[in-house]
Amino acid sequence: MFTTREPFVLASASPRRRELLQGLGLQFDVFPSDGVEWPAHGSPGEQVRVWARRKVQSVCRRFPDRWVLGADTIVVLGGAVFGKPLDREDAARCLRELSGRTHEVMTAVCLAHAARHMQFERAVRTQVTFKDLSSAEIDAYVDTGEPYDKAGAYGIQGMGACLVRSIHGSYTNVVGLPLCETLEWICRFGIAAPTTTRAL
Numbered sequence: 001m002f003t004t005r006e007p008f009v010l011a012s013a014s015p016r017r018r019e020l021l022q023g024l025g026l027q028f029d030v031f032p033s034d035g036v037e038w039p040a041h042g043s044p045g046e047q048v049r050v051w052a053r054r055k056v057q058s059v060c061r062r063f064p065d066r067w068v069l070g071a072d073t074i075v076v077l078g079g080a081v082f083g084k085p086l087d088r089e090d091a092a093r094c095l096r097e098l099s100g101r102t103h104e105v106m107t108a109v110c111l112a113h114a115a116r117h118m119q120f121e122r123a124v125r126t127q128v129t130f131k132d133l134s135s136a137e138i139d140a141y142v143d144t145g146e147p148y149d150k151a152g153a154y155g156i157q158g159m160g161a162c163l164v165r166s167i168h169g170s171y172t173n174v175v176g177l178p179l180c181e182t183l184e185w186i187c188r189f190g191i192a193a194p195t196t197t198r199a200l
């Protein structure tokens with residue numbers, strides 16, 4: 001669907017981000033950032049932008065002549081930020097808190113080119129409402145192992161879909177990369193262009 005003109009570097013170890021971009025036919029190399037997610041200050045929206053920016057900047061040092069794309073996803077409930085659960089108990093606690101309530105999934109995306117002194121970032125928000133979860137449902141979901149590498153301890157693209165009553169906003173933003181907004185940048189900066197289909 002897209003012709004890549006300038007293959008970029010995806011600064012991410014997330015298989016979800018890679019698959020979302022591959023699904024569009026984009027060409028890129030993957031080089032995860034090695035940065036630890038040190039605490040950041042400010043509102044959840046500011047924190048998530050800082051984390052995305054740090055990932056991108058650490059990879060930009062290695063690839064100063066290329067576009068580098070990175071992202072960070074968090075779950076926010078009543079001002080509290082939920083990242084990836086630390087262990088089983090933490091995952092169950094997180095799911096108990098999300099049960100029956102509406103939370104926000106925020107993904108910050110950062111795109112930068114060090115040699116051209118260009119850097120853009122934005123945070124996209126999606127509201128997700130969970131159904132009421134019983135202890136048995138929470139235990140069964142944690143047993144799948146799905147929560148461990150995901151913010152908020154669930155994956156909407158997997159069995160976690162059973163936990164969700166409704167969403168308002170971008171689905172791909174919940175999975176880890178808001179595709180519509182990311183593509184706007186990718187096309188605007190000439191990294192890729194929509195493939196034109198010739199009439200038969």
Ligand SMILES: Cc1cn([C@H]2C[C@H](O)[C@@H](COP(=O)(O)OP(=O)(O)OP(=O)(O)O)O2)c(=O)[nH]c1=O
Nearest residue numbers: 012013014072073150151154155156174175176
């Ligand atoms: C809420 C939710 C999150 N997630 C994932 C997306 C992200 O991969 C992860 C949040 O962790 P992140 O720290 O944003 O990303 P990551 O550590 O997986 O990868 P990297 O830092 O190298 O880019 O949670 C889902 O896959 N599905 C969901 O429904």
